[in-house]
Amino acid sequence: MFDTHSSIISHTLANADAPHVRQHDFLTAGTEVTFLDTGVIKFEPNTACDTSLVISCAVHGNETAPIEIISRIIDDLLAEEQKCGQRILFILANPWSMVAAERFVDLNMNRLFCGQWQHQDLTLKEVKRAAKLEAYVANFYAEEPVTVTQRFHYDCHTAIKDSARARFALYPFVADRKIPDSQKAFLDQADIQTLLLQQRAGNTFSSFSASTQQAQSFTLELGKVKPFGENDLSQFSGIDGALRKLISGDALPNRSARPVDCFSVCHEIERTSEQWQFLVADESANFAEFLPGQLIWQDGEHEYRVGDEPEYLVFPNGQVPIGQRAGLMLRKLS
Numbered sequence: 356m357f358d359t360h361s362s363i364i365s366h367t368l369a370n371a372d373a374p375h376v377r378q379h380d381f382l383t384a385g386t387e388v389t390f391l392d393t394g395v396i397k398f399e400p401n402t403a404c405d406t407s408l409v410i411s412c413a414v415h416g417n418e419t420a421p422i423e424i425i426s427r428i429i430d431d432l433l434a435e436e437q438k439c440g441q442r443i444l445f446i447l448a449n450p451w452s453m454v455a456a457e458r459f460v461d462l463n464m465n466r467l468f469c470g471q472w473q474h475q476d477l478t479l480k481e482v483k484r485a486a487k488l489e490a491y492v493a494n495f496y497a498e499e500p501v502t503v504t505q506r507f508h509y510d511c512h513t514a515i516k517d518s519a520r521a522r523f524a525l526y527p528f529v530a531d532r533k534i535p536d537s538q539k540a541f542l543d544q545a546d547i548q549t550l551l552l553q554q555r556a557g558n559t560f561s562s563f564s565a566s567t568q569q570a571q572s573f574t575l576e577l578g579k580v581k582p583f584g585e586n587d588l589s590q591f592s593g594i595d596g597a598l599r600k601l602i603s604g605d606a607l608p609n610r611s612a613r614p615v616d617c618f619s620v621c622h623e624i625e626r627t628s629e630q631w632q633f634l635v636a637d638e639s640a641n642f643a644e645f646l647p648g649q650l651i652w653q654d655g656e657h658e659y660r661v662g663d664e665p666e667y668l669v670f671p672n673g674q675v676p677i678g679q680r681a682g683l684m685l686r687k688l689s
């Protein structure tokens with residue numbers, strides 16, 4: 356599918372703007388492989404399976420460690436060195452931002468899902484791609500055989516800032532949603548001990564699959580943003596192993612999951628105007644603690660102060676465009 360010295364990373368980088376010719380092949384073991392679009396490849400085993408699994412990365416093109424991990428898994432599946440026991444759709448979401456080594460080119464793609472792309476300039480590449488990715492994911496789930504009873508989506512990212520908690524997962528908001536034990540076991544296997552529960556509907560890729568496709572979906576923050584070739588992939592062995600196990604169709608080890616520390620989003624910080632002031636230090640790490648009463652932002656007579664118990668900040672970024680998220684304030688759940 357890729358030439359012998361290539362990988363999905365180099366193919367995606369070299370073909371970001373090339374028209375894609377859909378390819379279709381069978382591996383020796385009977386697994387059907389469909390190369391649907393640049394950076395989008397589907398594996399379907401010829402044995403009965405119970406899970407449809409979407410694994411995405413590169414929604415932000417400079418978040419390279421998950422792209423490297425996932426590319427290796429794809430190589431191993433194609434070489435039949437990794438067992439394929441479930442249906443999987445792999446997505447390298449934003450080829451142009453990978454080429455530019457930037458978070459995005461025109462628009463933050465992870466704010467374009469759940470149909471948000473419809474309200475943007477439809478000539479922009481990231482806008483068109485978000486629409487296509489929604490369709491690929493919806494079709495992938497719609498075409499699943501009757502044996503499939505579970506839909507999962509892991510959207511893999513790395514964070515801009517250092518973090519007091521090396522890895523964490525975000526669980527998109529869907530009313531009355533509860534995390535099944537199987538997902539807790541997956542997070543444990545992936546060495547992810549921190550979980551953020553979103554409290555309102557979002558327009559991220561994981562929100563799309565959770566709210567419109569009934570998938571168990573997570574955004575996974577797996578480490579820190581680094582350029583291609585500069586990642587220490589040994590720090591990503593947890594997610595690598597957990598994904599490989601899931602893909603193989605073998606049961607996760609039967610150990611009880613270590614407890615996950617849960618945080619609930621209590622305030623979404625938005626940059627509201629040119630005058631808006633973010634009153635936290637630029638170098639604040641993810642999960643920095645702020646004490647009751649502390650002023651976090653101010654815009655004229657509007658402000659946000661920490662409530663009556665400590666709060667924690669993730670994704671602080673005062674440089675976002677007006678109207679966009681500049682961080683999330685969290686409360687730790689007991």
Ligand SMILES: O=C(O)CCC(=O)N[C@@H](CCC(=O)O)C(=O)O
Binds near residue numbers: 415513514515574672
């Ligand atoms: O480190 C940062 O500031 C951003 C890292 C990142 O891309 N995070 C995702 C989280 C998506 C979610 O809320 O589920 C994003 O901002 O899109």
Ligand SMILES: [Zn+2]
Binds near residue numbers: 418512
């Ligand atoms: Zn990201």
